[in-house]
Amino acid sequence: MAAAGTMARRRQIGRSGELLLGSAMVLPAFVGLALFKLWPLLSAALDSLQTFRPFDRVSTGWVGLQNYIDLLADPDFRSAPVNTLLYIVLIVGITIPLALYLAVLLDRRLPASTWARNAIIAALATSEAVTALVWNQMYEPSVGLFNAILTALHLPEQPFLTSGSEALVSIVIMTVWKEIGLPVLIFLAGLQAIPQEVPEAAKLDGASERQTFWYVTLPMLKPSIVVALFMMTVTATRMFTPILIMTQGGPQGATNNLALYSYQLAFEYQSPGLAAASVICMVGVLALVTAAQGYLLQDKDSK
């Protein structure tokens, strides 16, 4: 009996020790998340319910949902979430298939694939601001490279960044060029993790190359696709620097998104309460989109 009691005590102490050790190991990450993610979010949520004095940002009182009501009354705000969704749809919709295609090509180790891989990673490594400035010059209507090419080809010049209908697409194209490196790397890692026996077995069973890709490779890449999708969605939602540098949200708000709109409210129009409300709306949009993606991509077989 005494021995059994000692064993039970030791197990209890062991469990407590594990609990303590586990907590200690989780604590740094928890503190980091709480300090740099949760607290700013909570702070923004609280700020969105107050008004502030301009410049020194001293709270002038709680106003309930008034900031949200004022936001909804602002025509600029109404276009910002729509543009944010457009950026997400276009950037994710172009980047993911293109990155997958490039990753498959690079995985085949074709001639010059090392050069191509380096080029893609180099674009990813360049500064966002520098990229935006360079593309801004290339899009420039009178002396830009793209219109010079169009003119040389006897095609009509395009108002890339100066027309409401083209500016958003022009920014999306630059962003795809800049950001495609990350999903390519994710897909490459995913492709190289697939055991060679699996596609080989499929081929032995008579599957064509296309069938092997669609029914073997792609399903096995699903975890990589989910990661790339989430990362590109976050990138598209919080896109800021290219818009600020290339169009400042114009023409007439055609390229403004929630990130830039929030920045303008906070730093150009001295309205921190409204800015915080706008940020909470941005978090809401991001949560909705990621929840929708999570639902669509959930592994139904695992239920």
Next chain:
Amino acid sequence: MTKRFGKDLSRRTVLTGLAGVAAGVFAPAIIGSARAGDGKIDLGGYRGPELTSDPVTLRFLRQDFTPAVNTLLEKAYAAFTAQYPNITISEEKVPYGDLQKKQLVYMMSNDAPDIMIGRTDFSEVYHYSKAALPLQDYLSPDYVADIPDNLRAAASAGGNLYCAPWETTVMMLYFNRDLFDKVGMQPPPEVDNAEGGWTDEQFIAQMEELNGKLKAAGDTNSWAYAASSQGNGGPGSNYSQFESIWTRSQGDPNAPRDSSAYKTLAGISADGLSVSGCIDSPEAIKGMQLYQSLFTKGITPLGPVRNQYPGGLAATYMGGLLFSSRFQDPAQAPAFKWGVSLPPKGNILFSNSTSDAPLIWSKTKHPAEAAALLAFLCNDANRRDFHRAWGSMPSRMSLIHSMDEFQTKQPFKLAQALLDASYGAPRTPGAFDYFNAMNPVVKDIALGADPAKVLPETAGKIDKLLAKYK
């Protein structure tokens, strides 16, 4: 690992040695040049308390000037810190177009540099936000009285002088005589007073004709009117100092105060809290329609490209006196014959009295030291060197009178006449909101938005933004 030139000689050793030799040779000359006759440096109009002997670091936020001006300022710091070795000066340079925003963010963060280059059009903001130190407490009355009335009024708010007399500027119409000659057209008249010059309509008609003749002559590289290089460049980059000329010049200072002509010139209501009826008046809309025609008629580039005028690829350009100063220097003279005229007139000749000007952060821990440094940088010798290197106009009458060029040379006499006839910026504690809302609209108008639609919308938006300052 340090790359070695010889067995024991590193590149770092050689560079350190060279720097030491250079410092030994040049530092006494630099420091000596800034000293007054009694061996003490000239603190200009400074009349504050004795400076501390405790270690002090003064932070200075400013725009990045040309290398020549940057060197001048560094020499001045060297002279100041040689006199006050306990004071260290730490500079932060940012692009001009980002300067005011950076300053605003610093002020909000409650950790602003001791001295910042601000603008006189924001003096009401400095007063409302209690962000700037009243300078009259640190400067002699004579020194303050030396600032022209309109500039002193622009630099002050609530009875306090917030901006030091650093420089001022006026917009003039520069032209390239060679390009006018090339197409057989007369350039605008080179006057040295506020009379004469082209009207807006004449300017646009002349530019359209010149543009057509240049293209007909096979010159597809030159523009009739160069791109704006104000702020970060391109249309809508500096409404306060530049594009507002097109709207406010349509107003009338002698019209009744409740008339749209008067409100158009004022740019804001008397209480500084409403712009409806001012920026969207029929006169203001007309001004912006004229401005828009510069772009729709292909007279000037749409995008933020480099200013083509100094390179000889534009027939005209609206710029400050600094181009005249630089062009007079044989080393910086352009490869074409140039001239200066009045800016195009609307209903009146309009010139802004807004200027870049340093202020001292109200919460600085070293107000006297910051004021002394600022006064030293603004003393006669340092200002004259600055104006000759940078090209802007002095903002003190004694300095203007002491510089021969303002009595003898046409561009400088014209600048003086424009300064005398200049108007202040719309006065409001919401100046940042106002101009940050106007700049994108001006750009949209350049890109084709209808001024009659977007200006009233923007007026409503600005009124809402200004409501928080009630």
